[in-house]
Amino acid sequence: MIYAMSDLHGCYDLYIKMLEKINFSDTDTLYILGDVIDRGDGGIKILFDMMKRKNIIPLLGNHDYTAQTLLSKLKKKANDEILAVFKMWLSDGGLPTYQAYKKLSDEDKKELLSYLNCFSVFEELEIQGRKFFLSHTVPSRELMMDFDNIDWQELIVGECEYDKVYFDDKYTVTGHTPTALIDYRYKGKIFEHKNHIAIDCGAVFTGTLGCICLDTLEKYYVN
Ligand SMILES: [Mn+2]
Numbered sequence: 280m281i282y283a284m285s286d287l288h289g290c291y292d293l294y295i296k297m298l299e300k301i302n303f304s305d306t307d308t309l310y311i312l313g314d315v316i317d318r319g320d321g322g323i324k325i326l327f328d329m330m331k332r333k334n335i336i337p338l339l340g341n342h343d344y345t346a347q348t349l350l351s352k353l354k355k356k357a358n359d360e361i362l363a364v365f366k367m368w369l370s371d372g373g374l375p376t377y378q379a380y381k382k383l384s385d386e387d388k389k390e391l392l393s394y395l396n397c398f399s400v401f402e403e404l405e406i407q408g409r410k411f412f413l414s415h416t417v418p419s420r421e422l423m424m425d426f427d428n429i430d431w432q433e434l435i436v437g438e439c440e441y442d443k444v445y446f447d448d449k450y451t452v453t454g455h456t457p458t459a460l461i462d463y464r465y466k467g468k469i470f471e472h473k474n475h476i477a478i479d480c481g482a483v484f485t486g487t488l489g490c491i492c493l494d495t496l497e498k499y500y501v502n
Contacts, residue, residue, distance in 0.1 A: 284309065284478060286482060289376070300490075300501050323391065327387075338402065346373060400415075400435065402414075413452045416438070417453055418433035436455075453478070458478075459481055468489065480500070488501050
């Protein structure tokens with residue numbers, strides 16, 4: 280089976296609980312749609328677990344990208360501009376990630392940064408006759424319709440228009456925006472509307488992690 284989850288934000292226990300709930304095995308594949316780290320304190324632990332599993336495919340989130348960029352730059356001499364961005368990152372959820380990162384050996388730091396550097400930005404899949412576009416987020420419909428000219432950063436920070444159909448024949452599966460902020464009635468639940476499937480249940484805020492099976496569209500929750 281093929282699964283997708285997103286925005287683990289350091290919730291290591293929920294991540295493990297979900298793998299157990301879906302009986303995740305070597306014959307399954309799991310896409311994690313970004314923002315593994317920050318806010319919660321188990322992000323780096325999750326990343327090291329993901330690294331060991333060849334059948335977990337990570338996509339890039341804005342938090343993963345920021346951490347990768349800053350931590351790589353900090354290895355060299357950082358200028359004031361980088362330090363200012365670094366401080367912003369720490370106050371935007373980066374602090375627990377940085378604290379855990381500092382404790383790593385040089386070898387583990389290197390391994391972690393090169394792992395984060397290989398996350399892809401989007402994936403397109405066809406499963407059981409259904410088509411899917413997967414990314415951390417998507418920008419406006421207008422920008423998405425001109426996909427060949429899109430700035431790739433739109434796929435990690437863009438603002439999706441959940442009230443518009445982007446593709447008639449394809450589901451857009453994204454994280455980034457906790458579903459409670461799309462429609463409060465979906466707090467802690469996966470949102471599905473107009474061919475959008477929004478899977479960020481806001482685990483670090485709501486205590487609920489969601490996961491969707493892309494073969495069956497069945498939804499799973501742990502808390
Ligand atoms: Mn995000």
